[in-house]
Amino acid sequence: MPLLDHDEYIEQAHLYRSLRERLPENMPLQELLAQLREELLSTTKLPMAVGFLLGELRHVGVMASAMQKLPHYFAAFQTYVIREAEKEPGRFDMRMALEILRFEAEYRAAGASPQGLFLYQFEALCRNRLRYEIGLDAITEDPMYDQDWREWIQTVRCQIGIIDFADMVYVRSQHYVNQRAARLGECEVEKPVLFGEKEGKIALANRRKDPLYLFSALQRHLGYPRVPRPKPIDQAPHQIPQLLRRVEQLETRLKLLEDEQRGGIDLTQFFGRADLPGDGPLLSD
Secondary structure: OOOOOHHHHHHHHHHHHHHHHHHHHOOOHHHHHHHHHHHOOOOOOHHHHHHHHHHHHHHOOOOHHHHHOOOOOOOHHHHHHHHHHOOOOOOOOHHHHHHHHHHHHHHHHOOOOHHHHHHHHHHHHHHOOOOHHHHHHHHHOOOOOOHHHHHHHHHHHHHEOOEOHHHHHHOOEHHHHHHHHHHHOOOOOOOOOOEOHHHHHHHHHOOOOOHHHHHHHHHHHHOOOOOOOOOOOOOHHHHHHHHHHHHHHHHHHHHHHHHHHHOOOOHHHHOOOOOOOOOOOOOOO
């Protein structure tokens, strides 16, 4: 799969952003895609791709299968993210998936580096608890990475959870090579260097720490997009009706206490009226 033109990534970012913004309007996804197909720049290939997605969505009900049939246009990581969002039992929301793809497309349009793109994609897997083995396999197929990168990503796939990720970044950085040369006098590089001096220093400083600290430091210094984070569900709309019911119950109890202090509780207020259908004396004469 070759890298797409700059205009293609700009239009992809517009597509993902518009879908994300219009989903809360409770419009069917088919109607949203049909509208956006008319808005997209006709000199790009995205309108044709959206037309194919729209046809697949109408017949099958999902978009991931259509994206998988267009590997020359949609990267495997994009397909995987959408597939996870379309799963019924999954907790990964479609809005979050579109936000991740939007920032990725904007970063590609701005001139992404392999280091920044991989760290962004890998952090997206971690923060949203997506499956590492499938996600890293999808990342490997991205045309941004050469053979050296693909081999290292597969190494990460096999060793994640066993070896600290900061160590895996550090030993493939220029900082590690420089320190080894200063300490041992060896300038020969055993494996290709994938990360620069700065990334190596950050990884070394975050060894045996929470990986989120490593991701945060790398994002600040490398300048790749900040990965969208799942927002906690606001419970306030559900708590307000509960609070109102509790207030009503407290008012009823206070009224009963006041009646008792005045000389007793009038129990007749709890009896049904005799003139209403179905109401009558509780006891027969």
